[in-house]
Amino acid sequence: MPRMLDVSDAVRAEIGDEEADRLLAGENAPGSYDCTSCRTPGDSEQERTSTVLFVGDETAVLAFAHASCLPSQVVQVTEEQLQGAVRSIGGDIATDAGPGASVPEQAVLGVTSGLVLIEGELHPALVVEPTAPIARPGSTGPGDDFLPLLIEQGYLPVTELATVPPVLHGWSVLLAVGQLHAVLQPGVNGGRAVAWWQAHQPLQVTDGWRAAANKHQQVLMFAAPVGSIGRQPREDLLRDALDKAAANGQLVAAALPLAGT
DSSP states (O other), X not given: OOOOEEOOHHHHHHHOHHHHHHHHTTXXXXXXXXXXXXXOEEETTTSOXXXXXXXXXXXXXXXXXXXXXXXXXXXXXXXXHHHHXXXXXXXXXXXXXXXXXXXXXXXXXXXXXXXXXXXXXXXXEEEEEESSOOOOTTOOSSOXXXXXXXXXXXXXXXXXXXXXXXXXXXOEEEEETTEEEEEEEOOGGGOSOEEEEEEEEEEEOOHHHHHHHHHHTEEEEEEOOTTSSOOOSSHHHHHHHHHHHHHTTOOEEEEEEEEEO
């Protein structure tokens, strides 16, 4: 059964007429998928679906989105951002477009937003968990140095979510036009701030999260090693996972000033 796919001229030019025609005929397109924009399920047999091609320096990856979320388009990204997109897209990848399109295994930071209740107030929070152990640069061992590296940057270990962590100056969360773009860290030798984590495309946040961020003018960032938190579908489950990670000594945190609106 032909899929309800939109393939833009720009995407067609990148992947070629033959591949585009196969997609439109339903040969290479999935029936169900997770939208690369809003991350909720879609079905290309039942609703209009956009093909979105992420193009890096050497790699191109085709993903799918609700047509109501994104038009079919080509998105230029760095190779590093594309690797993050691949992990985020997960099983939604239809094809690696172009030669040499394999992506090496490496840890990618997964970021979840949610509201956390502390001292009777709701605070906007980001929870960061890598997809694999983080090794110290230059290290060849199997250890996970994610939390020690962040502690060296000024993040503090959290044993319970009872108080708001102190502000970590020099770091910030970039929110623009109501969307989450990046977590920024201080530049080298006091230079301009650089992205510690950057969304491969801006992430939507809820109205409540954005309102809390504007109220407090800061975002709480919690970080835990791989396997500690997981992708939780509800904020109460996310809080339970944070409490458990804190009790197990697997959580660090800081309050990061808000950059943008």
